[in-house]
Structure formats: C-alpha cells, structure tokens
Amino acid sequence: MSGSDRLEASVIESVFDAVAETAPEIRAALPGRRVESDRENPSGETVMAADVHADELLEERIGLIDGVSGYASEERETVVDVGSEPKLGSESRYAVAVDPLDGSSNLRSNNAMGTVVGVYDGSLPARGRDLVAAGYVLYGPITTMVVATADGVREEVVTRGGDEGVERSVVRESISLPSDPVVYGFGGRVPDWTDGFRVFAREIESELKLRYGGAMVGDVNQVLTYGGIFAYPALADAPNGKLRLQFEANPIAFIIERAGGAASDGTEAILDVDPEELHQRVPLHVGNEQLVDRLEAAVESGQ
Numbered sequence: 591m592s593g594s595d596r597l598e599a600s601v602i603e604s605v606f607d608a609v610a611e612t613a614p615e616i617r618a619a620l621p622g623r624r625v626e627s628d629r630e631n632p633s634g635e636t637v638m639a640a641d642v643h644a645d646e647l648l649e650e651r652i653g654l655i656d657g658v659s660g661y662a663s664e665e666r667e668t669v670v671d672v673g674s675e676p677k678l679g680s681e682s683r684y685a686v687a688v689d690p691l692d693g694s695s696n697l698r699s700n701n702a703m704g705t706v707v708g709v710y711d712g713s714l715p716a717r718g719r720d721l722v723a724a725g726y727v728l729y730g731p732i733t734t735m736v737v738a739t740a741d742g743v744r745e746e747v748v749t750r751g752g753d754e755g756v757e758r759s760v761v762r763e764s765i766s767l768p769s770d771p772v773v774y775g776f777g778g779r780v781p782d783w784t785d786g787f788r789v790f791a792r793e794i795e796s797e798l799k800l801r802y803g804g805a806m807v808g809d810v811n812q813v814l815t816y817g818g819i820f821a822y823p824a825l826a827d828a829p830n831g832k833l834r835l836q837f838e839a840n841p842i843a844f845i846i847e848r849a850g851g852a853a854s855d856g857t858e859a860i861l862d863v864d865p866e867e868l869h870q871r872v873p874l875h876v877g878n879e880q881l882v883d884r885l886e887a888a889v890e891s892g893q
C-alpha cells in the first residue's frame with residue numbers, strides 16, 4: 591500500500607470511528623433538545639437545538655482526525671479549516687461533509703432521524719465522484735450505521751458498551767439492493783410535483799408499497815433493505831427540490847451506487863453533478879437502476 595493509500599484508509603476508518611462514537615451521544619441528548627434554537631441555517635431553515643448539538647459534537651471529533659483538512663455541515667455557512675500536517679505523509683486533503691441530524695423535524699413527533707457523512711478527496715464543494723466513502727447513522731428503534739467504501743456497503747449495529755465506550759457489530763456485509771423492488775417514498779406535496787414526475791408516481795403506486803417517514807435516511811434505508819425507490823423531486827416552487835447536494839444527495843448516491851443501484855437528479859447521475867456552491871440543493875431520485883431509468887424517461891418526457 592502506498593503512503594497516500596494508507597492515509598486514505600486511515601482517514602476513512604477514523605471518520606467512521608468518530609461518527610460511531612458520537613452517535614450514542616447525539617441520541618442520548620435528543621430528549622432535552624426537541625425545541626427550536628434561535629438560529630437559521632444557510633438554507634434558510636430554523637435549526638433545532640438537537641441540530642446544533644450534533645453539529646458541534648461532530649465538528650469537534652472529526653476536526654481532530656489526522657489527514658482531514660475541512661469540516662462542512664448543513665448548519666454552517668462555510669467550510670471549517672481543521673487541517674493539520676498528517677503524520678502518515680502526503681498532504682492533508684480530505685474534507686468531510688455532514689448532515690448532523692437528518693429529518694430533525696421528526697423530533698417533535700418522535701420518529702426516525704439520521705446523521706449523514708461524506709468523505710471527499712478534495713476541497714468543498716466537490717463532485718460526488720470525489721467521494722471516497724460515505725455513510726449514515728439511523729436512529730431508529732436501534733442505532734445502525736451504514737458504511738460505503740470502494741470495497742462495498744456494510745451495516746453495523748452501534749451500542750453503548752461498558753464505561754461509556756461504543757460497541758460495533760457488523761450485521762450485514764456486501765449489501766446490494768434486492769433485485770425485486772418492494773417500496774417507494776416520495777417527498778413534497780403532490781400538487782407541486784412536475785407533470786412528468788406525477789405520471790411516474792401514478793405508475794409506481796400500483797407496483798410498490800408506500801413507505802415515507804419524512805427523514806431521508808430512514809426512507810433510503812427502507813430502499814436499501816427491501817429494494818425500491820426514494821425521491822425528493824423538483825417542485826413547482828423549488829425546481830432544485832429540497833435536499834442538499836454536498837451533505838445529503840452525494841453521500842446517499844454514493845452508498846446506493848456501491849450497493850448496485852442508481853441515483854439521478856432527473857437528467858444525470860447525482861455523482862456527476864458539478865457543484866456551484868456549498869449549500870446548493872438538487873432533486874434526488876435513488877434506488878433500483880431500472881426504476882431510476884424509468885423515472886428519468888418520465889421526467890424528461892413530461893417537461
């Protein structure tokens with residue numbers, strides 16, 4: 591292994607160690623943080639106290655990792671320079687982009703939420719093809735972490751061990767999307783969908799079962815588990831949809847592609863989208879390849 595390969599492997603391992611160690615703390619702190627903070631994020635959304643807390647914990651832990659030069663989050667205007675000279679040689683060139691708490695509007699109703707992380711080889715904003723790893727934590731009835739690297743996709747269960755340590759056990763390895771899709775979940779109000787997307791949705795309704803929980807991580811995990819399609823599409827008053835390219839769409843697209851699926855903005859692969867700014871939004875359609883292909887055809891013909 592060359593020096594730069596060693597650095598990359600060590601950065602990826604350290605990022606997921608940090609995320610796994612932080613997840614039980616993020617979860618344990620939720621009950622007292624189901625209220626709005628006095629802040630708005632760069633996307634113009636009101637930030638919950640739990641969003642702020644998760645972001646602070648992750649910045650502190652990820653910022654310490656040897657070889658990581660930048661930390662960016664949905665909740666911060668600019669990339670935080672956390673660079674140091676890596677001990678393993680090579681330059682410190684990796685940037686980590688995080689959605690500290692995905693689906694935080696589910697806090698009030700006590701439904702699923704997640705944490706999304708992307709490890710980019712380069713400075714942000716970057717193309718999804720520059721990701722070297724991505725993953726998410728799902729705070730469901732149990733806490734799981736899905737990790738995707740060049741080697742494939744795995745799912746771990748994360749629990750608090752003795753003396754506040756964290757235990758991780760791999761429960762699924764080499765995950766690939768089931769070839770016979772079962773579920774779908776689409777965000778946004780139906781009247782705001784484009785004509786092409788509505789036509790596609792009508793077809794899918796008679797083929798698959800609806801599973802929509804309002805947290806992208808939870809909804810995507812249904813697709814990863816049972817096969818199917820998740821979308822937060824372009825809307826009449828929001829042509830770029832709701833989800834953010836760097837923090838949400840790219841990491842999810844990376845995971846689903848590694849699991850044998852596809853992800854599209856409606857015309858091209860999410861991972862090929864050239865970023866213009868850190869917080870830009872993008873329509874996201876992700877799942878089994880044949881469904882994403884059909885979606886692209888329908889969206890194109892309906893515009």
Ligand SMILES: O=P(O)(O)OC[C@H]1O[C@](O)(COP(=O)(O)O)[C@@H](O)[C@@H]1O
Binds near residue numbers: 689694805
């Ligand atoms: O409430 P809506 O419009 O269905 O939107 C739900 C979508 O918004 C999100 O909550 C946005 O993520 P954040 O909670 O991180 O802002 C996604 O997780 C989810 O897919």
Ligand SMILES: [Mg+2]
Binds near residue numbers: 689692693838
């Ligand atoms: Mg989110």
Ligand SMILES: [Mg+2]
Binds near residue numbers: 641689691692693694
């Ligand atoms: Mg969020």
